[in-house]
Amino acid sequence: xxxxxxxxxxxxxxxxxxxxxxxxxxxxxxxxxxxxxxxxxxxxxxxxxxxxxxxxxxxxxxxxxxxxxxxxxxxxxxxxxxxxxxxxxxxxxxxxxxxxxxxxxxxxxxxxxxx
Amino acid sequence: xxxxxxxxxxxxxxxxxxxxxxxxxxxxxxxxxxxxxxxxxxxxxxxxxxxxxxxxxxxxxxxxxxxxxxxxxxxxxxxxxxxxxxxxxxxxxxxxxxxxxxxxxxxxxxxxxx
Numbered sequence: 552x553x554x555x556x557x558x559x560x561x562x563x564x565x566x567x568x569x570x571x572x573x574x575x576x577x578x579x580x581x582x583x584x585x586x587x588x589x590x591x592x593x594x595x596x597x598x599x600x601x602x603x604x605x606x607x608x609x610x611x612x613x614x615x616x617x618x619x620x621x622x623x624x625x626x627x628x629x630x631x632x633x634x635x636x637x638x639x640x641x642x643x644x645x646x647x648x649x650x651x652x653x654x655x656x657x658x659x660x661x662x663x664x665x666x
Numbered sequence: 667x668x669x670x671x672x673x674x675x676x677x678x679x680x681x682x683x684x685x686x687x688x689x690x691x692x693x694x695x696x697x698x699x700x701x702x703x704x705x706x707x708x709x710x711x712x713x714x715x716x717x718x719x720x721x722x723x724x725x726x727x728x729x730x731x732x733x734x735x736x737x738x739x740x741x742x743x744x745x746x747x748x749x750x751x752x753x754x755x756x757x758x759x760x761x762x763x764x765x766x767x768x769x770x771x772x773x774x775x776x777x778x779x780x
Contacts, residue, residue, distance in 0.1 A: 585768075587771075592773070593773050593774075594670070594756055594771035594772050594773045594774050595756065595758075595771040596771070597768055597769070597770070600768055641709065643709075651697075651714050651716070651721040651722040652697055652699050652714050652721070652722070652758075652760055652767060652769060653699070653711045653714060653722045653724070654699075654701075654709075654711060654769065655711070656701075656708060656709035656710075657708075658708045659708065659709075
């Protein structure tokens, strides 16, 4: 069975500082990987996705993520955090092939941004 | 293009009642998935519907059911509500099913059980 671990429940960074959110997955092969962001009272917004190819993927809002097969990781990064980035971030894994659209989510990392 | 629309946004029910939640996908999307979000269990997959057929089902009791209509709109029903069913229920739509098409989420229905 697939699983996702986000080791950091809360992270606080200063505005303008760099950010890295960790994500480790467990899956039998190379999975599909996603990062979503959720602001209070809202649904999930897709930041970026990895399906295959280049292991460094660019997303919206200046985010990027790097897939590392050897470490089973898909960490999210941003070089300079803005106050509006404060939200909860979820890493998710999906099965390849004709298995439908079921996503398995990590527990989330809540990001707080200090002025 | 309008996004995924979930109604109602908030709902209060009492134990033992049943509830129906509605989801209208993005126009042209044929796959609709449902997720439950709670502080204790996080985000958990409930089920996916594609072309009016249930494609996948998560590990939830039979009290949780759903359906999809010919216009791709979907409803989720929970019968005999329990306190533990209090959660944010999120709906997501995508154009197709399979190979994990990127999913677009609605803002959810917050269900509170008294």
